[in-house]
Amino acid sequence: MPFTDLSIAAGAKMLPIQEIAERAGISKDALELYGNFKAKINVNSLPPAGALGKVVLVTAISPTPAGEGKSTVTVGLADAFKQLEESVVVALREPSLGPVMGVKGGATGGGFAQVLPMEDINLHFTGDIHAITSANNALAAFIDNHLHQGNELSIDPRRITWKRALDMNDRALRHVTIGLGGPAQGVPREDGFDITVASEIMAVLCLATSMDDLKERLAQMVIGYTYGREPVTVRDLQVEGALALLLKDAFKPNLVQTIEGTPALIHGGPFANIAHGCNSLMATNTARQLADIVVTEAGFGADLGAEKFMHIKSRKGGFHPDAVVIVATVRALKMHGGIAKGDLAKPNPDAVRRGMVNLAKHIDTIRQFGIEPVVALNRFVGDSEEELAEITGWAEAQNVAIAMTNVWAEGGKGGIELAKLVKQELERPTDFKFLYNESDEVEEKLRAIVQKVYGGTDVQLSDKAQKQLLELKKYGWDELPICMAKTQYSLSDQPKLLGRPEGFTITIREIIPKLGAGFLVCLTGDIMTMPGLPKLPAALNMDVDSDGKAVGLF
Known part of the structure; x- marks a missing residue:
């Protein structure tokens, strides 16, 4: 029987989360336990920060249905640093139930480069996304109640921009009509749902740096406009305190572990195609406080998650990546070279060569930010030596640092070469620069x-x-x-x-x-803030056995 991510995770031996916390320098009074293997971190109980750790950002080429394994490489790289006896913490986003039940899968890595407990993290975890959903929909209820109770703020029901949210791909909820059934049921109007990870409250939670900052950001959110076309904010409704109360526990970063026992902070989960695609500043800053090296990722390719990390997260956080890794695979490069998914098993160095233009553009993008990237060539079993040589030869000719990785099968050991190259880049100064100014038109x-x-x-x-x-x-x-x-x-x-x-x-x-x-x-384009499920969603393969253990979760 072949290994699956789920079977590998089920066979791994987890350490008590208190031991992981001790490794990371987190005291007991800063730890809020969620069972034996998960915990929240009360950052206010951590000791004052000294020198902050350096940030390694993992991104990728433009994704394909063949899969690139960006999260897997992120986790494997952190474990490789641990094997090299470096002080390291990995910081990731939380998975959304939409892609978990749909087609993309979870966000805990794969093979022997995973964060655990994989089942919990990919499903309900510590309830953060549910809390964001509740806060989002509470605000929607407050808005409609304000209309029903006399509309003191003169909100124009036709110009309400705040949508309800659900953490699931549900195309039927993109456009809905609410308030039907007579005066007692509210004010009839058109509405719609976003997937929770696209909610502004998700972005607010991920970019806030303190509870006071969280409340101020919530207060600034625009929910619609008056009949006189003036903006209406949460502050006008006077409910920012209630929203913050719903988010008070969700705002604390989550501590878990990799298969190899590396501390992992998983917090926040915005998509990178419809949102800013980065884990929370709270988690990244906490990780920088705890370790010399922080390995983190940004969603999808460098044109999306990495660009938003630079222009949004770096601006808000006051730091920038000290090194960047771009993940590429033979299979994805062949698809960018014009090969259909069904034909990827056949060796085709020419298609790899044609597809290299996509990798080249992402390298060019990172260089424009003033950072020299390292390419992680994530190896799969079916890759031919000729195809791999095509990529490594190109990289050598272009003076691009590249490392073969095999972290899915080997864990941290399969990322040692990559970790050594990244360490070299961390020791070199960067010349980071934004590609535009906020004051530009x-x-x-x-x-x-x-x-x-x-x-x-x-x-x-x-x-x-x-x-x-x-x-x-x-x-x-x-x-x-x-x-x-x-x-x-x-x-x-x-x-x-x-x-x-x-x-x-x-x-x-x-x-x-x-x-x-x-x-x-x-x-x-036709990008939507509420995706739909595919014809054959991954949920069709999922089940739970008589002992309560997950079945078919990747």
Whole structure:
């Protein structure tokens, strides 16, 4: 019987979470236990921070259905540092039930490079995402109750922008009508649902640096507009305190462990295609306080998660990555070279060569931020020596540091070569720089991302986006960073344009201000903030046995 992520995780021996905490320098009074193998960290009970650890950001080429194993490499790299006796903590995002039950899978790594307990983390974990869902929907209820009770703020029901949320891919809830059934049932209006990981409250929780900052960010969130077209905020409704109360435990980072016993902080879970795609600042800053090296990841390719890490998380957090790893695989490069998924098993060095343009663009992007990346070539069993040589030979010719990794099968041992290369980069100074200034015009910020990160020609705004831009300038909201909502599969806004497309223009169809999060969400293509399930969702293979153990969870 072949190994699966679930069977490997089930066979691993976990250490008591108190022992993991002790390894990380977390005192007992800072630990809030959630059973034997999970805990919350009360950061206010940690000792004052000394020198802060360096940050290693793991990103990837444009993802394909073949899978790149970015989270797996992230965990394996942390375990490799541990094997080299470095002080290290890994910091990841929490999985959403949407992709877990859908097609993408979880976010705990894979094989012998996983965080544990895998089942708990991929399902309900410590309830953080449920708390965010509750806070999001409580706010929705407060808004509709305000309308029902006389609408003192003169909120225009047609211009309410706050949506309800659910942590599941449910296309039927994208557009709904509420308040039907007569006066006692509320005010009829059109509404809709976002997936919880796209909620602004998720972004607020991930970017807040203290409880006071959390409350202030919640208060700044815009929920709609008055009949006079003036913005209405949570502060106007006077419910930021109630929302913060619902989030008080969720705001604390979660401590777990890798299979090899490396401390792991998992906290926050925004998607990178429709949100900013990075784990919480609270978790990353806590990890920097606890270890010399922090290995973290950002969602999807460098054009999405890594770009947002630099322009949003780094700006808000006051730090930047000290090293960047770009994960690539033979299989994904062949798909970017024009090979169908069903034909990936056949060796094809020519397709690898054609697909290398995608990796080359992501390397170029990271270099533009002033950081020299290291490529992690994540090896799979079916990769031929000729295909691997095609990539390593190209990297040598382009003066790109590259390491073969096999962490799925070997754990930390399979990432030693990568860890040594990354350590070399950590010892070198960086010349980090943003690709745009917050004070730049919105169009210029968009153009900088499209041209420098995506490799496109220009950006154009729909009529709706142009009107929204005028409103942003009217209210003084235009000096915020950009959070692009774009397909993860292509550098363009067209999912089927693989490789390194050129000469394309990105169309911005809508601009949504997120004042609590502190960025402008710019929707491109047909990207949706409430995904749908595939024809054959992963849930069809899931079950629980008579002993209560999970079955079919990857």
